[in-house]
Amino acid sequence: MTYPPVTVVVATFNRADYLARLLDSLGKLDPAPAAVVVVDNASTDSTTEVLEAARVALPVPLTVHRLPVNAGGSGGFSAGVERALADGAEWVWLMDDDVEVLPDALAAFAPWQHKYRCLHGRRLDHNDEPFFWQHRFNAFLGVHFPVPGDVFVNSPVFRTNVACFEGVLLHSDVVRAVGLPDPRFFINGDDTTYGWLISQREPVVYLDEFVLRKARPQKQIDLGVRHLNDSSNLGRYCGMRNRGHLARYLMVHGRYNRFGFGIGTALTAAKELLRLVAVERTLSGVGSLWNGWRQSRFLLHDPDWQPMPALDRGTERTA
CATH class of the missing domain: 3.90.550.60 (Spore Coat Polysaccharide Biosynthesis Protein SpsA; Chain A)
Structure with missing residues (x-):
């Protein structure tokens, strides 16, 4: 073969x-x-x-x-x-x-x-x-x-x-x-x-x-329908912040719903709080979630944000 x-x-x-x-x-x-x-x-x-x-x-x-x-x-x-x-x-x-x-x-x-x-x-x-x-x-x-x-x-x-x-x-x-x-x-x-x-x-x-x-x-708990692994404060911050990037991509494709996305953001935060309490047994990462959410709001309204462009087949090596 x-x-x-x-x-x-x-x-x-x-x-x-x-x-x-x-x-x-x-x-x-x-x-x-x-x-x-x-x-x-x-x-x-x-x-x-x-x-x-x-x-x-x-x-x-x-x-x-x-x-x-x-x-x-x-x-x-x-x-x-x-x-x-x-x-x-x-x-x-x-x-x-x-x-x-x-x-x-x-x-x-x-x-x-x-x-x-x-x-x-x-x-x-x-x-x-x-x-x-x-x-x-x-x-x-x-x-x-x-x-x-x-x-x-x-x-x-x-x-x-x-x-x-x-x-x-x-x-x-x-x-x-x-x-x-x-x-x-x-x-x-x-x-x-x-x-x-x-x-x-x-x-x-x-x-x-x-x-x-x-x-x-990895530390994890079995929720029945999935495993919930441990994370880090950087991971929590980026997870919340990156919802801003995700929203912008949804907008590009005409799939962004402000109300639904807000519910999804609340669900994301709740999952991270569960991860903190049940897997990592701490609340020290709450501040990272808050800071990430605040940054996501900036990305959501950033007038200079653009999606990653498609590549030309003839793209030359850049490194």
């Missing part, structure tokens, strides 16, 4: 040990990827040494793109995808630095790549248990909701309208049409919005194939 060429794009920041495990797993992929691009978000740990060792150990070309400052996951993926496309990538597989790939992942994707151009595989958590990831985005509220039950009971493909940068596989033409991931998000909500933007053009799917394992343990 002929496998489509896939370039792996990794965004990393100060997780050298996890990055080393990921790069080791990438070297065991069969079939192998066409190339690997790692965006180093100005790490200050031993990431540079890990990447130098990987240049020798990996059986495929490794490009290291080091940013002068930490641009967050959003900025890292934006820069990494841009670099991969400039180098001629046909498919890009995005992932964080704290996962490991399963050896037959690309073989699992291959039968579906002729039909879909935005795909996700299933994930295992660090205990090798299935990780819950099945959501759909509600544009009226501006919130994605978990879909309960076995979504693969009748089909090996689940149609969704959100993405996850921890494992989404994208055809380069999709990126050219939608534009690069928006680096202004920094973290939190960037992939959900990007998947929704793609879904306005073509199918976004979740496959009944395990392709990744989460290497980093």
